[in-house]
Amino acid sequence: MSAERAPEGAASDATETASGAVPKHIAIIMDGNGRWAARKGLPRVAGHREGAEAVRRTLKAAVKAGVECLTLYAFSSENWRRSEEEVTDLKGLMRFYLERELDEIAKEGVRLDFIGDPSAFGPELWKKLQAAREQTKDNDRLRLVVALNYGSRAEIAGAARRLAEEVQAGTRNLQDIDEASLDLALQSRGLPELDLLIRTSGEIRLSNFLLWQAAYAELLFVDTLWPDFGEEEFNAAIADFQGRQRRFGGR
Numbered sequence: 001m002s003a004e005r006a007p008e009g010a011a012s013d014a015t016e017t018a019s020g021a022v023p024k025h026i027a028i029i030m031d032g033n034g035r036w037a038a039r040k041g042l043p044r045v046a047g048h049r050e051g052a053e054a055v056r057r058t059l060k061a062a063v064k065a066g067v068e069c070l071t072l073y074a075f076s077s078e079n080w081r082r083s084e085e086e087v088t089d090l091k092g093l094m095r096f097y098l099e100r101e102l103d104e105i106a107k108e109g110v111r112l113d114f115i116g117d118p119s120a121f122g123p124e125l126w127k128k129l130q131a132a133r134e135q136t137k138d139n140d141r142l143r144l145v146v147a148l149n150y151g152s153r154a155e156i157a158g159a160a161r162r163l164a165e166e167v168q169a170g171t172r173n174l175q176d177i178d179e180a181s182l183d184l185a186l187q188s189r190g191l192p193e194l195d196l197l198i199r200t201s202g203e204i205r206l207s208n209f210l211l212w213q214a215a216y217a218e219l220l221f222v223d224t225l226w227p228d229f230g231e232e233e234f235n236a237a238i239a240d241f242q243g244r245q246r247r248f249g250g251r
């Protein structure tokens with residue numbers, strides 16, 4: 001995310017009123033599927049299924065709003081702690097969603113990408129995900145990044161390891177390890193700076209999501225459960241962002 005980082009060049013004009021500007025990069029912790037299902041007396045999988053519909057609505061809203069990049073937290077590296085049954089259901093839904101939505105996603109000009117380690121979901125799904133990435137790689141209307149088996153600490157540790165290996169191999173000087181080079185070693189390299197991070201379902205924590213990238217993001221926690229999220233909530237989040245004053249440490 002280094003290319004458009006604000007702080008250094010922003011010294012003389014550190015205060016930025018977001019007003020009017022659509023956030024370039026929005027990330028969402030899509031939480032609350034289980035509680036949505038429980039409230040309706042349904043099994044958890046029904047909440048995840050409805051959550052997939054919310055993804056569909058939100059993606060359309062993001063394209064319409066002119067957002068450049070949307071990063072969705074779909075499965076954390078800690079979610080393996082769930083029952084085998086739930087993990088299997090989630091994998092099945094990912095495959096189903098991909099098969100059903102890929103052509104539509106491609107047609108809308110969406111470029112699909114991933115962070116995390118989705119290869120852990122097995123070769124069949126991993127192959128489909130890679131093919132989807134390949135099929136959409138030239139699209140430039142919106143970049144959809146799905147975090148699959150993602151953990152921010154693992155991402156940062158991996159970046160540190162990569163840089164250390166380069167120093168060891170003699171291809172990088174120790175002095176060259178700084179914020180910019182670490183940023184470029186993360187899986188999020190090349191994405192615009194994160195502007196807005198939303199979490200649904202009323203939980204107020206980051207759960208190991210984009211810890212580095214969120215350094216100066218605006219945070220928004222809403223009570224809506226993810227399956228109830230859609231265009232209206234998405235546009236309300238953008239409006240909330242537009243009312244904030246970003247200072248980046250300035251006055």
Ligand code: IPE
Nearest residue numbers: 030031032033034035036074
């Ligand atoms: C988010 O909903 C989906 C995933 C983490 C995969 P949850 O399944 O966490 O729903 P709650 O938090 O139990 O309501």
Ligand code: IPE
Nearest residue numbers: 029030031073074075076207
């Ligand atoms: C975070 O939600 C992960 C995703 C939304 C994919 P969790 O429901 O797993 O987070 P915790 O356990 O409440 O922190």
Ligand code: MG
Nearest residue numbers: 031032033034
């Ligand atoms: Mg949850």
